[in-house]
Amino acid sequence: MQQHHVVEVRATGYTPEAVTEKMQEVLDEHDAQGWSLDSIQPIIYNSSTTGYLILVFVRPRNQAG
Template sequence: MQQHEVVEIRATGNTPESVAARMQEVLDEHDAGGWSLQTVQPIIYNSSTTGYLLLVFQREVGGR
């Protein structure tokens, strides 16, 4: 069985460097917890180019 978690990272109003640093923190935290990144989905909000990034993680949980 797969477990999923979605993490939101705000891009609007932040420098690319700070967004990348936050993404690295989230990736490292989730890797330590056994999560694998499944996809990254940009979300446009209030007509901005990219308001948020959604990082979708998955991991295996208990047997059937």
């Protein structure tokens, strides 16, 4: 059985470089806690371009962190 964790990364109003840096921080933090990235889903908010990126992480349920 797996445990899931969902994180949002805001993209609207930020440069691609800033979004990339934030995503790298989130990925590194979760990797250190034993999470693996399962999927990324863009979310369009208020008819704009991609407003948020939703990152879904998974890890075995018995793993603490």
